[in-house]
Amino acid sequence: MIVAVLMGLAAGVLSGLLGVGGGILFVPALTLVLGLSQIRAEATSLLAIIPVALVGAWRQQRYGNVDLRDGAVLGALSAVGVGAGVALANVLPQKALRFGFAAVILVVAAQFIRRWHVTRTARLHSGE
Amino acid sequence: MVPLLVLWLGYGERRATGTSLAAIVVISLMATLLQGAYGNVELGKGLLVGLPAVAGVLIGTTIQQRVRTETIGLLFGLLMIAVAVDLVVR
Numbered sequence: 001m002i003v004a005v006l007m008g009l010a011a012g013v014l015s016g017l018l019g020v021g022g023g024i025l026f027v028p029a030l031t032l033v034l035g036l037s038q039i040r041a042e043a044t045s046l047l048a049i050i051p052v053a054l055v056g057a058w059r060q061q062r063y064g065n066v067d068l069r070d071g072a073v074l075g076a077l078s079a080v081g082v083g084a085g086v087a088l089a090n091v092l093p094q095k096a097l098r099f100g101f102a103a104v105i106l107v108v109a110a111q112f113i114r115r116w117h118v119t120r121t122a123r124l125h126s127g128e
Numbered sequence: 129m130v131p132l133l134v135l136w137l138g139y140g141e142r143r144a145t146g147t148s149l150a151a152i153v154v155i156s157l158m159a160t161l162l163q164g165a166y167g168n169v170e171l172g173k174g175l176l177v178g179l180p181a182v183a184g185v186l187i188g189t190t191i192q193q194r195v196r197t198e199t200i201g202l203l204f205g206l207l208m209i210a211v212a213v214d215l216v217v218r
Contacts, residue, residue: 004173008181012183013185016190017145018200018207020148020152034173040169042163045174049156050153050157053150060146065146067147071154105215106209111205116201119197119201123198
């Protein structure tokens, strides 16, 4: 139980630091530590994300880091996207979905790391 | 959400993560209601991990204000790699 609490705490830190929901740690905490099935863990993880995102967004709002209008639009669009995603998931084989998604986010990861490299190099050259 | 905001809409990393959290409030609320209707949500266990996470998010947002923007991007990239590995080896 302490492990689950600590994983929850870590999920929150990750959420605040990187703007994600924290499901990447909630789901394993719920399956591996608390013994839920995958489906119930994913559903329960969504519940855990609500207060985290709410408090995180509130804090970031106070720091001036939230565009509320864009956030609301994105949230609503994602709700539509969920419907499309479920339909797609039912058509495509599981393995193809996982590998395809992994490839997409690796491309995204490469772009973030390239940005980091470019910005860092520029900063070092400017002598800051 | 964050990649969309940063790579396509030209947001800075900090503003992207803040706005992403606002969007996640909407999504998680709707998705929880939907999953709740199917009886898949366990309130007690959700709170057991969710409440410490609220303390965590206070820590995370505070740290984030003190970290360079580019470092947030780097950490995000590393998180994406971890997720990709998890998807492939699962």
